[in-house]
Amino acid sequence: MQVQNALRDICRGTNEIIALDYIETLVKRFYETGERFVVKAGFDPTAPDLHLGHTVLLQKLATLQKHGGFVKFLIGDFTARIGDPTGKNETRKPLSEEEVRINAQTYRDQVFKILDSNLTEICFNSFWLNNLGSAGMIELTSKFSVARMLERDDFTKRYKAGKPISLVEFIYPLLQGYDSVVLQSDIELGGNDQKFNLLMGRTLQKAYGIKKEQSVLLMPLLEGLDGVQKMSKSLGNYVGIVEAPKEMYAKLLSISDELMWKYYELLSTKNLDEIEEIKRGVKEGSFHPKHAKEVLALEIVERYHGERASKEAKESFDQVFSQNEIPSDIPSFVFKEGEWVCAILKECQMSSSTSQARRDIQSGGFRINQEKVLDIDLKMQKGEYIFQIGKRKFSKIIIKD
Structure with missing residues (x-):
């Protein structure tokens, strides 16, 4: 046996x-x-x-x-x-x-x-x-x-x-x-x-x-966060094992319900019987798919960053997305007045390129101070702003003379 x-x-x-x-x-x-x-x-x-x-x-x-x-x-x-x-x-x-x-x-x-x-x-x-x-x-x-x-x-x-x-x-x-x-x-x-x-x-x-x-x-090759292409840094659909705990946790919660089971099978240290029990609970409705993802995300973040960091990552995620609040520890960047919004997004690494920044804005996923912005030619004026793309990317932007 x-x-x-x-x-x-x-x-x-x-x-x-x-x-x-x-x-x-x-x-x-x-x-x-x-x-x-x-x-x-x-x-x-x-x-x-x-x-x-x-x-x-x-x-x-x-x-x-x-x-x-x-x-x-x-x-x-x-x-x-x-x-x-x-x-x-x-x-x-x-x-x-x-x-x-x-x-x-x-x-x-x-x-x-x-x-x-x-x-x-x-x-x-x-x-x-x-x-x-x-x-x-x-x-x-x-x-x-x-x-x-x-x-x-x-x-x-x-x-x-x-x-x-x-x-x-x-x-x-x-x-x-x-x-x-x-x-x-x-x-x-x-x-x-x-x-x-x-x-x-x-x-x-x-x-x-x-x-x-x-x-x-x-x-098998593991699909990335998009659920289509294999996980790759060049494709931007990856979860790095040295990434910040909060980013790692948020990324793992973004995978599809279907892809979650492959991640469980290939990445979790839970045995097959434990995974089958979670799967059965989701199917029967006693275990919500989001909770199943949380269990997986907590396990993976804890493996690379420790139990305390994984719990803090979950608390931060719940604060931002359940209560729709802006996190308190976002990075700050300083730019000169008149800087192009797409160049700022690229420089802050919120978008991988200015072309991607245009797409992010045009898709409706970009907000300034929680207000949707669709102007891809916007030049920033003096002041302080919170830039946001999607649900998990934030930066504090300070525009000076």
Whole structure:
């Protein structure tokens, strides 16, 4: 029963698992002997901050740690300087050494909010890939054919469309697979868009005579706050794990009722029976959907900021939105008289650009001192104002001579 409960925990929210029987063997051995197994997850340090989309994998790693996994948290500092399309239509821009160093440190600082540091080793693939050498690289490329490489979906599309594919891009999945050879991983985790690369690890472990073929566990990509696109900082639909508690809480309450259940499944530490009980309560009418979202938001904010901060975030939200009051701790900005309203919104980071500011105003979502404003050409005069976009963005604007 213990092993079956563990497998239920491990399978939760997954898109696909390849070689589940091997995972069952590993978990059973752990509970019988205490012997741990190696779990690999690779992260290219391409983003300076983690958001909840990244934590889907991290929380699955934490689950595996609970059931016998020792995590090899692989920072692809070598492969990040090559670039990988990863389902995109063009080559990803390689990172500089300095960018990789800074972003890698951010991972170090943030991942242990979720993972057990005693059961985690941070690895950098430059440690072995820098020393692979010409002979090693030629041997590696001999393990896989071009025909097999073109089976990868994004390569196939680009090849048929006559778009260029560099040889470096062919080498990337080989290097990722070689990481599994070096680390001798038993399980590798990744997003469902990484299936080809993760299967490469199984292929190369066999080709290099490693006496194991890793299981592959594929996780879904988490939709952002819009419920359509995957969570992404560039799309502005993300919840960062180092965001202010009040902002994080408000964002989580803005998700749709339908998307809430996916967030529960992939982000909550509540077990499936507890989630099912909440779901049943919502369906039967004894548990309001808004309250279900509040429970989830409180849990997530508490995980990254502590219990006190999560309670304060809820109190602030209730004050602003239930009583329609303006929060007391909004940021202040000073501008010169005659400043264009759209430029102010951009400068205060209430809108991502002046074009977005125009759209925010034209949609009716912009208020000054709680009065709706629709004039996109407005120039501000001397005085103090409260700018508001939507229900949660506020700034105090001071206009001077």
